[in-house]
Amino acid sequence: MVDLAVTVRDICAVRPTVERFAEATPVRPCDGFSAVADAHVLLKLDNLQPTGSFKVRGAAARIGSLDGEARARGVITASTGNHGRAVAHVARRLGIPATVCLSENVPAGKVEALRRLGCRVDVGGASQDEALVRARAAASADGGPTLVHPFLDPVVVAGQGTCGLELAEQVPEVGTVLVPLSGGGLAAGVAVAVRSLRPTARIVGVSMDRGAAMHASLAAGHPVEVAEVDDSLADSLQGGIGLDNDVTFPIVAALVDEVVLVTEDEIAAGMRSALVDHRLVLEGAGAVGLAAILAEKVSADDRSPVVVVCSGANAELAQIARLATSP
Ligand SMILES: *Cc1c(COP(=O)(O)O)cnc(C)c1O
Numbered sequence: 001m002v003d004l005a006v007t008v009r010d011i012c013a014v015r016p017t018v019e020r021f022a023e024a025t026p027v028r029p030c031d032g033f034s035a036v037a038d039a040h041v042l043l044k045l046d047n048l049q050p051t052g053s054f055k056v057r058g059a060a061a062r063i064g065s066l067d068g069e070a071r072a073r074g075v076i077t078a079s080t081g082n083h084g085r086a087v088a089h090v091a092r093r094l095g096i097p098a099t100v101c102l103s104e105n106v107p108a109g110k111v112e113a114l115r116r117l118g119c120r121v122d123v124g125g126a127s128q129d130e131a132l133v134r135a136r137a138a139a140s141a142d143g144g145p146t147l148v149h150p151f152l153d154p155v156v157v158a159g160q161g162t163c164g165l166e167l168a169e170q171v172p173e174v175g176t177v178l179v180p181l182s183g184g185g186l187a188a189g190v191a192v193a194v195r196s197l198r199p200t201a202r203i204v205g206v207s208m209d210r211g212a213a214m215h216a217s218l219a220a221g222h223p224v225e226v227a228e229v230d231d232s233l234a235d236s237l238q239g240g241i242g243l244d245n246d247v248t249f250p251i252v253a254a255l256v257d258e259v260v261l262v263t264e265d266e267i268a269a270g271m272r273s274a275l276v277d278h279r280l281v282l283e284g285a286g287a288v289g290l291a292a293i294l295a296e297k298v299s300a301d302d303r304s305p306v307v308v309v310c311s312g313a314n315a316e317l318a319q320i321a322r323l324a325t326s327p
Contacts, residue, residue: 004254005154005247006188008196011161014061018162021060021090022049025163027170027307032277037293039176039300044167044309047286051117053236053312054163054186055086055150061159062148063090071096074145076138078102078131081110082236082312083150088119099138099145101131105230105238109316127228128239151185152247161189167307168197175304178289180311181205181259182237184214184248190309191255202257204298206288208234209261213241214252218259223249233267233284233319236312260298266291271315272323281320286312 025045033041046054063075074097077087084100091098098119102111103126114121125131132149139147149156163186168174177194181187184205191203207215210229217223223245228238241249262270267284270291274280282290289308292298300306 004192004251006157006161006192006251008192010154010158011165011189011193014065014155014158015162015165017064018057018060018159020064021093022056022162024166025049027167030278032273033290033293033308036296037298037300037306039303040305041293042171042305042307044163044307046163047280047282047310047313051082051085051089052314053082053086053286054160055083056089057162058150058156058159058185059083059086059090059148062153062155063087063094063096065155066146070146073143074098075148076101076135076145077148077150078128078135079150081106081114082314084114084119085110085117085314087148088114088117092118097145101135103128103131105235107235107316110314113314151183152242152245154247157185157189157247157251159189160186161193163309164190164193165197167309168194171305171307172198173304174198174201174307176202176204176298176300176306178204178206178292178298178306178308180237180285180288180309181207181214181252181256182239182285183241184252186309186311187256188248188251191251195255203255205252205256205259206292207259207261208232208237208267208288209263211238212261213239214249215259215261217241217249218253233264233271234288236283236285237288260292262288262291262295262297266295268323269294272326275320275324280310281313281315282310283312283315286310
């Protein structure tokens with residue numbers, strides 16, 4: 001087997017650092033989704049993290065391990081919002097400067113939330129990939145800040161993997177894990193942890209059906225570019241995986257058993273059911289696993305539990321209101 005960029009040891013090594021900034025989130029059984037799936041469904045509630053998404057895990061692992069000199073230079077990142085928020089949060093807790101580069105597609109609420117977290121926000125360009133180019137340029141300048149990439153960094157992936165360690169401990173008999181999949185930081189980290197602790201568990205990635213770069217790359221056998229969509233409920237799943245991705249692509253290719261795609265309507269149904277039936281606020285990206293269950297796109301053909309990773313809560317309030325009142 002090929003050597004993967006992240007091992008379960010790496011995940012265990014960053015866990016104490018991650019725990020200084022992130023919660024060990026609860027796992028809750030869910031009768032409604034269990035009935036639909038005809039399986040025991042449990043939700044791993046990373047929507048309850050500080051900053052409203054699992055991204056605080058990776059940011060904590062990366063920034064928490066910088067030395068004093070690097071901390072003084074600060075950190076910079078490009079993000080669809082949640083990673084930027086996580087970086088800003090951890091940086092503020094450590095008292096170090098942070099800059100977040102965003103594309104113009106990012107919803108206004110997320111931009112405002114970043115400003116409130118006290119970081120510098122740099123908005124411009126039509127895509128996240130362009131925002132990343134700006135962040136890279138600043139980071140490569142002499143004495144520039146450290147780039148904290150949302151997924152192309154083994155330390156960040158190890159941080160996200162702590163979610164997988166927790167769920168494998170919380171649900172020892174886990175049979176299937178549904179995990180949202182975009183750049184693959186979360187899926188790769190969770191897959192390494194779960195596969196190592198529960199070797200027989202199936203790992204299923206869930207992406208939106210438009211602009212699913214990892215799905216297209218797996219089909220091609222190497223990283224490929226796809227056109228970005230600018231109006232998805234799952235805006236946190238936008239962006240490419242990087243054409244020279246040697247971190248998450250090989251891990252996802254080796255360890256993720258299947259990738260399921262969900263439509264906008266299915267994502268809306270997942271968010272709506274979470275909200276209306278379970279009083280759970282999830283953003284679109286955080287609800288893709290539930291969407292896949294409601295659309296009966298996951299086969300739970302054995303009696304072992306299905307754990308659905310609910311990755312984030314940061315939906316626009318207007319969007320939540322629309323979903324709550326639509327028939
Ligand atoms: C970033 C993000 C994802 C996707 O994570 P990747 O590591 O890019 O695959 C899923 N859900 C939410 C809420 C996110 O913020």
